[in-house]
Amino acid sequence: MSSEDRNRKVEVAIVGGGVCGLTCAVALQKAGVSVQLFEAAAAFGEIGAGIGIGPNAVRVLRALGVLDEVLQKCSPGELRPRGFIYHTGVGEHRAVYKTTAEGPEEEGIGMHRAVFLDALVGVVDRSACHFNKRLVSISDSPTNPNRTLLHFLDGTTHEADVVLGADGIKSSVRKFILGGKDDRTAFSNTVAYRGLIPYPKLKAAGFKTELTSSPACFVGPSKHFIVFPIKNDTIINVVAFAARYDIPVGSANLPEGTPWVEEVSKDELKQVYQGWGPDIVAILECMPENPSKWSIHVVHPPLESYTAGRVAVLGDAAHGMLPHLGAGAGQGLEDAYLLSRLLSHPETHIANIEAILQVYSQIRKPRAQAVWELSQLAGRTYDGNGPHREEWDSVGADLDGLFHSVWRHDLDAEFEAALALLRDRGAFSADASPAAFLDALIGEIDPASCHFHKRCVSVAESPSNPKRVLLSFLDGTTHETDVVLGADGIKSSVRKFLVGEGDNRVAFSNTVAYRGLIPYADLKAAGFKINLADHPTCFMGPNKHFIVFPINDTKTINVVAFSARYDIPIGAANLPEGAPWVEIVTRDELKKVYEGWGPDVSTLLDCMPEKPSKWSIHVLYPPLESYTKGRVALLGDAAHGMLPHMGAGAGQGLEDAYMLARLLSHPDTNVENIEAVLQVYSEVRLPRAQMVWDGSVFAGRVYDGTGPHSQDWEKIGEDLSPEKLYKPVWRHDFEAEFAGVVSTLRERGAFTA
DSSP states (O other): OOOHHHHHHHHEEEOOOOOHHHHHHHHHHHHOOOEEEEOOOSOOOOOOOOEOOOOOHHHHHTTTTOOOOHHHSSSSGGEEEEEOOOEEESSOEEEEEEEEOSSSSGGEEEEEEHHHHHHTTTOEEEEEEEEOOOOEEEOOOOOOSSSSSEEEESEEEEEEEEEEEETTTHHHHHHTTTSSSOOOEEEEEEEEEEEEEEHHHHHTTOOOOSSSSEEEEEEEETEOOOOETTTTTTEEEEEEEEESSSTTTTOOOOOOOOEEEEEOOOOHHHHEEEEEEHHHHEEEEEEEESSSSOOOOOOSOOSSSSEEETTTEETTHHOOOTTTTTTTEEEEEEEHHHHHHHHSSSSSOGHHHHHHHHHHHHHHHHHHHHHHHHHHHHHHTTTOTTTTTGGGGGGGHOOOOOOOOHHHHHHHHHHHHHHHHHHHHTSSSHHHHHHHHHHHTTTTTTGGGGGOOOOOEEEOSSSSSSTSSEEEEEEEEEESSOOOEEEOTTOSHHHHHHHHHOOOOOEEEEEEEEEEEEHHHHHHHTTTTTTOOOSEEEEEETTTEEEEETTTTTTTEEEEEEESSSSSSSSTTOOOOOOOSEOOOHHHHHHHHTTTTOOOHHHHHHHHSSSSSEEEEEEEEEEOSEETTTTEEOOHHHHHHOOOOSHHHHHHHHHHHHHHHHTTTTTTTTGGGGGHHHHHHHHHHHHHHHHHHHHHHHHHHHHOSSSTTEEEEGGGHHHHHHHTTTHHHHOHHHHHHHHHHHHHHHTTTOOOO
């Protein structure tokens, strides 16, 4: 593939302008991806009433930088923990179970669908949005088999590299995925009556159940009510479900042409819920005269894949599900988030699109299908058809953990898993990150001892044994152990146990790095003169420098272009909370930063990807007073995250690991002396790592002309003397360090003399 093809922007077409399609468009636009959105209607608009944005979806919105816009359309107070309280629907509405939501990590939003959509409309580039575009078919481009052609009802067409179908449960794009034979849409045997009621009106009618602290679910035989406030608790959104469980899903589909949504009389609704308790009677009296009745359809049986070639589906088009966990929108947002991160990745190009979409499907399909099945189980439980049937006091046992398994999904781990698959399959470069090194280590470790999707949220002493440590994870599980080693990087959660919640010591270094990969053949063809095959090269200049070195058997050149400010102390100008540390920018931004540099650097800039990544480099500052507290210790970036100017950060982490492994496996180490062992580890490793930290800062200053000889470039060799700077890092004596630690432990009586 030519350099021109590799660097050409990937062009994406999104079909469908609902919540999922708009979120995906906004995410891609923010990442600099060329995207056009096609909506069948004459304008953006959502049918339906309330929408639940669970904690997992809130994290997506925050990561995409649109959460503030959403909250401005409702109220910041709408973002709060939203557990459900379950009441019996018949009789006196006894509370039988509560799903808890704990802390900021489990805050959700309840709001009107149209308001949520309006927030997204406010941030999308409207020039890329096209209306009255009802898709009728998809085909290969007649002029380029690597492009896809969309055909619309108005006779127009559009060609793109990637097509994303966010066109809902009635998806036309899904028919292309399935070869046009079967759209997999099935009636769920469930109907939902929907309406909005002013909260004062409902209370005046005698409604007693409190709704402002938690949404309510009234459970009963084959039916249930979901009731929750929106619009700052002024409006109550009501969804009344009625289902049949004697018919398999999809075996009694509606006659062709039957509307899925229709207006019915309030009397019909009253008849369905005849005999229910007083609060339900109050709701029924206050419902609109003509509530809407929705025949809920789902995608069933599940798709074998969410993609075919360069076409993929997301949201309801991929996995339309029952709404009983309020998780459908969240799953669509998770799809959009992963797709946007993959399609905006610096290594994404025209030739690997199909591989990327296949990995998207492979990662997202089991997750979304698990939520699909949990949603079905939740509905059956609410309706007395779960494991405990109509033993309402036992429904908690059936519902326990259902919501948390949806809410506590680790989006970053999912993205990393996708990257690992792409690297493993050769679609992304294995040398572009530590993945190749990790692969070598993975081959040596017992997989039975590895546990995934375990984001640590807290570290504490065991409540049952003060000599044990308890780890708590985002998914609600815990683990107890004798020693905890925090190797969880610069954003370490374990470090908070050492320094306290209010001080994590993470500081912006005032340095950014632009990264990209260039085929060496393309670079030489463009006129690059310096031979890079033998040695890495550093191009130095005022407040900036380039590090350029070959990888992938010298076929690829890894470029890291640094730019720094030295007039601001480290940590004095930290990024705003929530600002991304890594973002995709344009090549033009990079050219502007290095304007006026020499011919080889100009050639590098011309050959850089159209969308290089920009990394805001953070460090640990001020340094920790200790790497350990009790039976908990830190290593690597969690202990001493540093600037990368000596390429020494990973090496310091490996030195930490070596020392800890030798000490913890020493014959004299036991449960009683663990704290003493870790304390000496910290005493020995802290000054060593801090010396390298300081050297890395110094090296960067020298490269950027702010070292002892400033911009007297001919003399910087004196500042960078290997004997003073590099060799003390490279020639460290591990054995002497270990012997010193053992000697100290013997002097203190922790080890036998």
